Amino acid sequence: MLKLPIYMDNHATTRIDSRVLDAMMPYLTDKFGNAASRNHSFGWEAEEAVDKGRNQVAALIGAKAKEIIFTSGATESDNLAIKGVLEFYKDKGNHIITCVTEHKAVLDSCRALERTGKATVTYLPVDKYGQVDPDEVRKAITDKTVLITIMWANNEIGTIHKIHEIGKLAKEKGIIFHCDAVQAIGKVPVDVEKAGVDIASISGHKLYGPKGVGAIYIRSKGPRVRVTPIIDGGGHERGMRSGTLNVPGIVGLGAACEIAGREMAEETERLLSLRNKLHAGLSERLDEIYLNGHPTERLPGNLNMSFAYVEGESLLMGLNDIAVSSGSACTSATLEPSYVIRALGIDDELAHSSIRFGLGRFNTEEEVDFVTGRVEREVKRLREMSPLYEMAKEGIDLKSVNWKS
Amino acid sequence: MAYSDKVIDHYSNPRNVGSFGKDDASVGTGVVGAPECGDVMKLQLKINDSGVIEDARFKTFGCGSAIASSSYVTELVKGKHIDEAIAIKNTTIVKELNLPPVKIHCSVLAEDAIKAAIADWKKHKGEAAPTAPAKANEA
Numbered sequence: 001m002l003k004l005p006i007y008m009d010n011h012a013t014t015r016i017d018s019r020v021l022d023a024m025m026p027y028l029t030d031k032f033g034n035a036a037s038r039n040h041s042f043g044w045e046a047e048e049a050v051d052k053g054r055n056q057v058a059a060l061i062g063a064k065a066k067e068i069i070f071t072s073g074a075t076e077s078d079n080l081a082i083k084g085v086l087e088f089y090k091d092k093g094n095h096i097i098t099c100v101t102e103h104k105a106v107l108d109s110c111r112a113l114e115r116t117g118k119a120t121v122t123y124l125p126v127d128k129y130g131q132v133d134p135d136e137v138r139k140a141i142t143d144k145t146v147l148i149t150i151m152w153a154n155n156e157i158g159t160i161h162k163i164h165e166i167g168k169l170a171k172e173k174g175i176i177f178h179c180d181a182v183q184a185i186g187k188v189p190v191d192v193e194k195a196g197v198d199i200a201s202i203s204g205h206k207l208y209g210p211k212g213v214g215a216i217y218i219r220s221k222g223p224r225v226r227v228t229p230i231i232d233g234g235g236h237e238r239g240m241r242s243g244t245l246n247v248p249g250i251v252g253l254g255a256a257c258e259i260a261g262r263e264m265a266e267e268t269e270r271l272l273s274l275r276n277k278l279h280a281g282l283s284e285r286l287d288e289i290y291l292n293g294h295p296t297e298r299l300p301g302n303l304n305m306s307f308a309y310v311e312g313e314s315l316l317m318g319l320n321d322i323a324v325s326s327g328s329a330c331t332s333a334t335l336e337p338s339y340v341i342r343a344l345g346i347d348d349e350l351a352h353s354s355i356r357f358g359l360g361r362f363n364t365e366e367e368v369d370f371v372t373g374r375v376e377r378e379v380k381r382l383r384e385m386s387p388l389y390e391m392a393k394e395g396i397d398l399k400s401v402n403w404k405s
Numbered sequence: 406m407a408y409s410d411k412v413i414d415h416y417s418n419p420r421n422v423g424s425f426g427k428d429d430a431s432v433g434t435g436v437v438g439a440p441e442c443g444d445v446m447k448l449q450l451k452i453n454d455s456g457v458i459e460d461a462r463f464k465t466f467g468c469g470s471a472i473a474s475s476s477y478v479t480e481l482v483k484g485k486h487i488d489e490a491i492a493i494k495n496t497t498i499v500k501e502l503n504l505p506p507v508k509i510h511c512s513v514l515a516e517d518a519i520k521a522a523i524a525d526w527k528k529h530k531g532e533a534a535p536t537a538p539a540k541a542n543e544a
Contacts, residue, residue, distance in 0.1 A: 061461055164492070261428040286439065309466060311443055311444070311466055311467050311468055311471075313468040313469065314416070314467065314468050314469050314471075314472055317408065317413075317416055317468070317469040318416075328443060328468070337443065347440075347441065348440070348441035348442075349440035349441055349445075350441075352440075352441075352443040355409035384422070385419060385422050385425070385464055386464060386466045387436065387445050387446070387447035387465065387466055387467060388426065388445055388466045389466075390447075390464060398440060403440065403441075403445075404437070404439070404440070
């Protein structure tokens with residue numbers, strides 16, 4: 001039975017898996033101990049739970065348990081990676097290489113360092129599919145480069161970067177490679193050893209775990225990577241992240257990682273089939289719709305489409321029983337369309353017309369069918385209302401029009 | 406962002422969507438905005454010889470507030486003399502639709518569309534352009 005509204009915005013956040021919640025519940029009730037209490041059983045059982053969580057997270061990404069540090073989420077992890085590396089290695093250099101489609105937590109951490117004169121940053125462009133060219137990374141390297149930070153997969157367009165090539169390059173040049181792997185972990189195979197990633201950011205709520213918990217992987221060997229902490233205090237997490245451990249959150253993150261790892265192959269297949277059905281269904285019913293991002297190198301649950309002549313926010317408004325998101329200007333306070341979509345070099349008009357469908361573990365085929373029909377109806381209705389559609393149908397080249405705004 | 410009931414009503418049941426024949430001399434057409442800014446409004450006014458707006462049609466590419474602003478304007482101008490219509494201020498639209506600050510540009514665009522449509526009609530009639538400079542002309 002179809003239940004409305006339908007949630008199809010799984011890059012923003014995901015519903016907590018009931019198995020994850022079950023694992024967490026004892027630690028929200030009876031097992032409330034502080035993992036740092038070393039002298040009684042409450043503390044011991046909390047510490048044991050944290051150890052298990054650490055092992056579960058490590059196992060999913062091919063890391064060792066001691067390389068996992070728990071944080072409040074990926075924004076903190078990104079901040080710690082970037083600011084922590086720049087501070088620790090300040091005698092070695094001050095140059096960062098990143099790319100224009102990174103998450104704001106990365107871009108704004110870089111900007112903060114630029115503003116305070118602690119770093120110079122190269123923001124590499126991406127190609128029309130949203131990928132950074134590893135050769136461009138190579139060319140951007142200077143003798144002052146201490147950090148390359150490139151995300152594994154993009155949160156808007158789902159494009160997966162050539163992480164293994166960039167990792168190899170970083171190793172070759174002896175530069176630390178940080179990867180915001182939030183959207184990829186639990187969705188596609190991530191192995192920090194094979195990928196040559198030195199630091200990775202992880203978020204709980206993107207993989208059916210709880211909000212407010214995340215982790216950072218920091219390589220311990222080959223090379224041993226160091227960061228200067230950004231939060232000082234009681235010296236938890238071997239001094240790298242002070243603050244009482246979020247035991248239920250960590251238990252949830254661990255359980256979420258274990259489930260994601262165990263079910264990834266099956267889930268990927270299912271999500272690909274749903275996404276392809278949605279894509280095919282929309283393409284059959286509507287003309288002039290365009291895929292944003294890479295046709296194959298993308299997250300299985302991601303479909304980002306531009307519906308020409310229809311503005312994204314008005315489309316979202318029409319799809320009021322479906323939760324998706326738009327790269328349209330109007331969904332933000334800035335009135336600028338998505339910087340990610342614009343970086344692909346597509347027209348601003350199409351950037352304003354983009355919709356991100358984020359399929360996840362709990363979406364069904366029935367929901368995909370419903371969404372296909374609703375999107376078709378709304379796009380057609382709004383196109384009937386669109387002067388641009390009318391002009392295009394009359395054969396007017398919209399680019400030749402002298403717009404006066 | 407939560408929309409006001411009036412915006413939702415105009416968005417869901419837009420008034421006077423459509424186009425008049427382009428060759429009709431009694432029709433003034435105003436097209437304002439630009440696709441790259443995410444808003445384009447086309448407003449057409451059918452104006453009789455004594456300068457009274459008898460009918461109006463719109464088509465809008467834009468957010469819900471832009472659609473609602475243009476839909477509301479078609480209702481607002483009908484039956485008004487062009488001198489009255491040209492004096493309509495965007496604040497009237499803001500008030501009627503309860504537009505939040507980030508959507509005020511939608512109402513400005515709708516005001517511009519009225520002025521542009523009337524200027525276009527006057528051009529057909531061979532009269533001088535109105536005192537307020539038209540922000541856009543026919544595409």
